[in-house]
Amino acid sequence: MWLIYKKELLELVRDRKTVFFMIALPVLIFPIIFGGMIYVTNEVQSEAQTKTLRFAISGEQYGRDLAAQLTDVETLELISLSEDISDEENAKKAVKDGLVDFIVQIPSNYGNDVINSGQIVLKIVLNDAQVNRAQSRVRDITDVIEETNQRAAFASLGVNEDIQKALINPILVEKVNVADDREQAGSVIGGFVPYMVFILCLSGAMLPAADIGAGEKERGTLETLLLSPIDRVQIVLAKFLTIATAGATTALITITSFAAWGLGAASMADINILTEFMAAIDWVDFVLIFLMLVPVVATFAAVLLALSIYARSFKEAQGYMNPMMIFVIIPVVIALIPGIELKGVWAWIPLTNVALAIKELIKGTMDYVQLVAIFGSSVILAGALLAFCVYWFNQEKVLFR
Incomplete structure (x- = not known):
């Protein structure tokens, strides 16, 4: 078995495409993509705050002080419109047509004497689907006047x-x-980590799995392997371990890469929250988080190997495996639903219990007794799937269909 496992790993390492997806993507491309997304988001928000907006005022005669303060803002430009923008429909049309970015409608009871004027309803007509922070800019002025x-x-x-x-x-x-602080930060980060781990474990295992089963069929090397004096159970176990190793390696490299890039960015930007949060997590919890990969990759490896053995070609195997992404997201989404905790029946539901456990470990509120249910249910599921793979591998009609 170990001889075949070594052979499969060597073939895996020699495949440049597989190595690229396992190492280059996690180390460089994923952090660049996520970093780029964060950078673009910050730039958009910054631009929305500083962009000069064109606006018009209806009922200026009722609130000349407010109109004057709005006009004095450098990032706001007052535009005169010929339309009667006191009418709400005309005001909406002017904004939709792009004549102005927003319109302020000042009511007739506007005044600084709160006792006599009563409550004032100031309307802002704008396209709220656009990121321009128009309402917040007006609100900054009205808050001062209100106080x-x-x-x-x-x-x-x-x-x-x-x-x-x-x-x-x-x-x-x-x-x-x-x-x-750790529990509060972990409640947010803890929901993202399982999602990332599950997707990475699956994506890292899919390419090797398709090649190990269906790929060998296409190359004609499967017959040679079956003629060797090695029990088919050992062959299945060796291929299973190879797929699991690929998935776990991809996830570990990616998580390590994200942690290194994140801590580096935090130190350069002097962000103490992230470094303090990482320092608050005990090394035992770190080890347990990585151990949570074992039931995940075992489940994925068994399912992917069964699909690869059944498929006639590498392309067909990929067609069977791609929809699995949907089934991977579902357990993570369930774990994010408020009220669902790592207790009772949820501790025995595979994948969902792992997602809940990772979240609890990051928060620092893990009930370690539940590890029995997590690993117990995962061993049962992975064992059953692995037994199915052995059955599948012993069916000549499946191997040579």
Whole structure:
């Protein structure tokens, strides 16, 4: 068995395309892609904040101070329109036609005397599907005016500062969070890591799996292997271990690469949150997170090997394997549903229990007793799938279909 395993690994390493997908993509291309996405997102947000927007005002005569403050903003340009933009439909049409980016409609009861004017409804007509932060820019100005008017109204009524606070917020809810920084950060990051690990394990194992089974059929080397004095169970186990090794290697290299790039970027950008979060995770939890790859790759390797053995050609095998991506995402999505925890029946559902366990390990709230259920269910599933592979491999009609 180990001789075949060594042979398969050597063939795997000699295949430049496979090595590229296993090493080059995780180390260089994936971090560049995700880093580029983050960079572009930040640039878009920054541009949305600084971009000069054209706007028009309806009811300027009711709020000349507000209009003056809006005009004084460097990134806002006042445009005069011939249409009657006090009508909401005309205002919507002007924005849709691109005449202006947004329109501010000032009501007739606008004024600085809160007691007499009552509540003021200031309307902003804009295309909210565009990233331009128009509403937040207007809100920055109105917040200052609102606070000034409130203080003036309270002063005229003779209300002291403590009573003012009580009137504005009669009931103040103060949150006392028992979760530490690691648990809070882990609740967010912990949902992303299983998704990445599952996809990488599967993608890293798919190419070797298609080549080990269906590829050997096309090359005509499968018959030679079957004529050797080696039990077919050992042949299946060797191929199974090769696929599992490829999937685990890809996932490990990618996670290590992301961690290295992330810590490097955090140190250069002086981001202490990420480094403190990584330092808070115990080495035992790190080891257990990596051990969670064992049930994942075992399940994937067994399924992929069965599909590869059944397929007539390399192309057909890839056609069978590609839809598996959908089935990989489902367990991760289930693990992200609020209220689903690593308890009871969920601890025995394969893949979902691993996703939940990784999340709990990152958060630092893992119940280590549940590891029995996780590895137990995974061993049962992987063993059953592996037994099916052996059965499949012993069927001549399947091997030479």
